[in-house]
Amino acid sequence: MPSPEPLKRVLVTGGAGYIGSHVIYTLQTTRRYKVISIDNLHNAHPKSLDRVEQIARDALPADASEQDRDSTKIDTYTCDLTKRDEVRAVFEKYGKGGIWGVIHIAAYKAVGESTQIPLTYYENNVSATLYLLQIMNEFDCTRMVYSSSATVYGTPPVIPIPESTRLKADSPYGKTKVMSETILEDLCSAEPQRWRALSLRYFNPAGAHPSGLIGEDPRGRPGNLLPLLAHMAVGRVQDSKLRVFGNDYPTPDGTCVRDYLHVLDLAKGHLLALDALAPASTVFDNCPTDARYKAYNLGRGQGVSVLQIVDAMRKATGYNFEWEVVGRRRGDVPDLTADPLLAQKELGFTAPQDLETMCRDLWNWQTKNPWGYGEPSGALAPREYNVKTEANGAAKS
Numbered sequence: 001m002p003s004p005e006p007l008k009r010v011l012v013t014g015g016a017g018y019i020g021s022h023v024i025y026t027l028q029t030t031r032r033y034k035v036i037s038i039d040n041l042h043n044a045h046p047k048s049l050d051r052v053e054q055i056a057r058d059a060l061p062a063d064a065s066e067q068d069r070d071s072t073k074i075d076t077y078t079c080d081l082t083k084r085d086e087v088r089a090v091f092e093k094y095g096k097g098g099i100w101g102v103i104h105i106a107a108y109k110a111v112g113e114s115t116q117i118p119l120t121y122y123e124n125n126v127s128a129t130l131y132l133l134q135i136m137n138e139f140d141c142t143r144m145v146y147s148s149s150a151t152v153y154g155t156p157p158v159i160p161i162p163e164s165t166r167l168k169a170d171s172p173y174g175k176t177k178v179m180s181e182t183i184l185e186d187l188c189s190a191e192p193q194r195w196r197a198l199s200l201r202y203f204n205p206a207g208a209h210p211s212g213l214i215g216e217d218p219r220g221r222p223g224n225l226l227p228l229l230a231h232m233a234v235g236r237v238q239d240s241k242l243r244v245f246g247n248d249y250p251t252p253d254g255t256c257v258r259d260y261l262h263v264l265d266l267a268k269g270h271l272l273a274l275d276a277l278a279p280a281s282t283v284f285d286n287c288p289t290d291a292r293y294k295a296y297n298l299g300r301g302q303g304v305s306v307l308q309i310v311d312a313m314r315k316a317t318g319y320n321f322e323w324e325v326v327g328r329r330r331g332d333v334p335d336l337t338a339d340p341l342l343a344q345k346e347l348g349f350t351a352p353q354d355l356e357t358m359c360r361d362l363w364n365w366q367t368k369n370p371w372g373y374g375e376p377s378g379a380l381a382p383r384e385y386n387v388k389t390e391a392n393g394a395a396k397s
Contacts, residue, residue, distance in 0.1 A: 007034040007071055009099045010274065011090070011141075013081060013132070014106030015074070016044035018216040019147065019205060019263065021052050023103060024074060025214065026267040027274075028056040031071045036099065038090060039106065040080040043219050045373035049074050051213040081106055081128035084135065091139040101143035101277055102136060103270055104129065107176070110223050111151065111331065114173035125176035130183060142191075143277040145270055146184055148177045148199040148295065150259070150336050159303075160259075160339035163201070163295050170331050181295060188293035196284070196292040198273045203259035203299030203338045205266045207358035208365035215365030216263075217372030225309055226260075226359070230366040233319035242321055244306055246328035249335075255306035257335040259299040262353035262361070269298045272347040283346055299338025300351045309355075316359035 010027060014020040015037025021044075027033045037049060056072035079086035091099065107125045108114070114121040129146075136142065151174030152167045169175045181199045188195045206226045208215030221237075222228040231237040247254035273296070276283040284292045304312075310321050343349035 004065070004067060005032070007067060008032060008101070009034045009036060009094060011036040011038060011099050011102045013038045013102065013104045014044070014147075015039050015076070016041060016046055016048050017105065018044075018218075019202075019266065020044070020105045021048040021214045022209065022263045022267040023105065023270045024049070025052050025055060025209060026264065026271050028052070028071060029059070030271065031068050034071060034073075034075070036075040036077070036090070036094075038077050038079055038081065038087070041078060042108075045217055046076070046078075047373040048214055048217070049076055055209065055211060055213055081132055082123060084131045087132060088135050088138075091135055091141070095139070097140045099136075099139065099141045101145070101274060102132070102141060103145045103147070103274065104132060105147040107147065109149075109173060111171045111173050112223070114171050114176075115331070118172035121172045121176050122179075125173070126179045126183075129180040133183065133187060142194045142196065143274075144184065144195075144197040145273045145277070146180065146197060146199045148181055148201045149174065150201050150203045150297070150299070150338065152178050152181065152201060153336070155333045156336070159335050160301055160337045161297065162339040163297055163342055170333070185291065185293045189289065189291040192290035192292055196277045198276060198283075198293070199295040200269055200273055201295060201297050201338075202266060203261060203297070203336065205263040206260045206355075207262040207264070207353070207361040209264065210361055210364065212361075212364045212368040215362065215369065215372075217369070225306065226313065226362055229310065229313040229321065230317075230362050232321065233313065233317040233363070234366050234370045236370065240322060242310065242323040244323050244325050245332060247325045248328075251303075251305055251334055253305050253307050256332055257303035257305050257337060258309075259301065259303050259337045260309075260355060260358060261298065261300045261351040262358050265300075265351035265353055266298055269296075269343065269347070269349050269351075272349055276347060294346075296343040296347060296349070297338040297340050298343060298349065298351070299340050301338050301340045303335055303337035304355055312355050312359045313363075316356070316363045 010033045016039040024035050077090050153165050154168040154170045156165050167178045169178050184197045216227045251257045
């Protein structure tokens with residue numbers, strides 16, 4: 001029997017975060033990759049990677065090979081992508097050609113915050129991407145899967161949104177994603193024989209691994225609707241009512257509509273994209289130029305409204321959420337629903353898990369981990385914890 005191919009080293013930036021930890025889990029299920037994680041822990045907890053390793057170890061068969069066992073161990077580095085020397089030091093450990101590809105997830109991602117501190121967002125999201133690509137180039141690592149966002153479309157002229165939609169982001173956050181996509185496309189155009197890259201435009205990831213071992217654990221007040229509702233139901237958020245920003249949009253119930261997909265379905269999209277960067281892949285055969293670059297939507301193609309989300313979480317948690325309508329929030333787009341057909345056709349991407357499953361898995365994670373990955377020192381009981389409560393309709397990555 002021929003020996004298996006050696007593990008391919010894949011570096012995941014933002015590996016300890018919500019998306020990153022589920023992506024690493026998905027890579028490990030294949031036992032084909034050796035994962036390297038870089039994270040500055042700005043909005044993540046190192047315990048997440050310990051738990052990902054635990055899930056991978058527990059899934060090994062009794063007769064697992066040494067290579068299989070090695071695939072469950074994550075090479076973890078705490079460093080900042082805006083500090084080139086720190087990133088270069090990681091690449092130097094593996095040498096030229098030692099890292100097969102990069103999944104670049106790390107970024108600041110709060111739309112509202114980006115309007116208040118745009119320079120911080122441009123430095124962290126655009127400059128860091130530029131530095132990372134320069135160091136990758138230096139070490140002959142020329143494959144990237146890039147974590148983009150549906151916010152690149154701004155207010156789209158057509159719903160559902162195809163990838164051919166013009167890019168016209170409304171917020172500094174969205175613009176950082178457009179800029180980074182542009183840099184990647186220009187690089188692939190300049191060196192089509194070396195570089196291959198795919199940008200994945202996320203819609204709204206939700207849910208958690210069904211074990212309840214890993215999930216979303218935002219620092220401070222949750223900026224997105226589903227984790228906010230979970231914090232309300234578990235008692236970490238004490239406001240009596242959820243604030244819903246506007247109910248006079250041109251949508252079925254007047255509230256903003258978003259396309260939610262299970263975080264594990266999103267993670268599988270990264271695995272498919274990574275495989276599509278392999279030399280034998282045919283994904284780039286229909287590119288209009290020599291550049292080996294494409295962008296794909298990752299969504300379900302089914303929009304749900306803020307009020308539908310609230311109702312789904314009520315059913316999952318048994319908690320009777322009360323809400324009140326306040327004025328529209330600047331920058332909110334009425335409807336962001338994906339047209340996912342291109343990713344289905346070319347990558348084989350599907351997102352079969354429904355909203356009920358997302359809410360169930362989120363609540364399973366939250367009830368098993370009321371304080372997320374770590375209880376704050378001197379913590380109050382959850383129901384004495386008080387922060388503002390808002391319904392966020394913004395797309396996120």
